[in-house]
Amino acid sequence: MSGSWSFQNQLESVDARLDNGVRICLRRVRHSDMEELERGIRQMSDQSRYLRFFSGSKSMSPTVVERLANADGINHLAWGVIDRDEKGNPAIAAAHVFRDESSSDTGEFAIAVLDPYHGLGVARILMTALFLDCYCEGLRYLRIDILRDNKKAYRLIRSIGATPGAMEGSVAQYDLVIEDAISALLKMEIPTAIPNIFAAFSAN
Numbered sequence: 001m002s003g004s005w006s007f008q009n010q011l012e013s014v015d016a017r018l019d020n021g022v023r024i025c026l027r028r029v030r031h032s033d034m035e036e037l038e039r040g041i042r043q044m045s046d047q048s049r050y051l052r053f054f055s056g057s058k059s060m061s062p063t064v065v066e067r068l069a070n071a072d073g074i075n076h077l078a079w080g081v082i083d084r085d086e087k088g089n090p091a092i093a094a095a096h097v098f099r100d101e102s103s104s105d106t107g108e109f110a111i112a113v114l115d116p117y118h119g120l121g122v123a124r125i126l127m128t129a130l131f132l133d134c135y136c137e138g139l140r141y142l143r144i145d146i147l148r149d150n151k152k153a154y155r156l157i158r159s160i161g162a163t164p165g166a167m168e169g170s171v172a173q174y175d176l177v178i179e180d181a182i183s184a185l186l187k188m189e190i191p192t193a194i195p196n197i198f199a200a201f202s203a204n
Helices: 031-041 046-053 062-069 122-134 151-158 178-186 196-200
Strands: 013-017 023-028 076-083 091-099 105-111 141-147 163-168 172-177
Touching: 013 196, 023 122, 031 062, 031 091, 046 105, 046 141, 046 196, 062 196, 076 122, 091 122, 122 178, 122 196, 141 151, 151 172, 172 178, 178 196
Parallel strands: 105 141
Antiparallel strands: 013 023, 023 076, 076 091, 091 105, 141 172, 163 172
16 A cells, blocks of 8 residues: 555645535644534533543543644644534544654544434544544554443444454453555445545645
8 A cells, every 4th residue: 555655644624525415524623622622522422422531421621621632743643523514513523643652653543423423434534534644644553442342433443454452341452554444444335435535635
């Protein structure tokens, strides 16, 4: 893959459509998104919040929200999705990668999608953008921690090539090669927006 692909990561946003016709915009998370991130966490169902943050609390501490919003594009890469067809263009998903250290090619990945948008391909579209951005920034491997009973997350990450790693209590760790994940996403027939995201990053 790396021998034939050439990416540019100056993109700030990419417009796309879900397969149900809903217009969305993928864009980098900014520090000014703190309130939107906090609102999104509150709007998640108790179960989804627990599966994402390992906590059922309806609100996260200011420190956690600050960390999620503080994406520098190098050590913390983050992309979000907004719904262009809903009033106010609300945020509906966000995904983050935290680099282990500034010189490392490995990071920790996490993603959250609001419940009404589950099953629409949002996660796969968002992962495509984030993983391409990661690849541009020299990241090559990801670590993913999920609760062992989170079957949806398990199926999602296994579909893009994640392999089991360490197990600690109720949390399972998976390892992912970014190059393999991008290749797997590109081979998927749905969501149909994935090739458009790839093309946006491949444009000269």
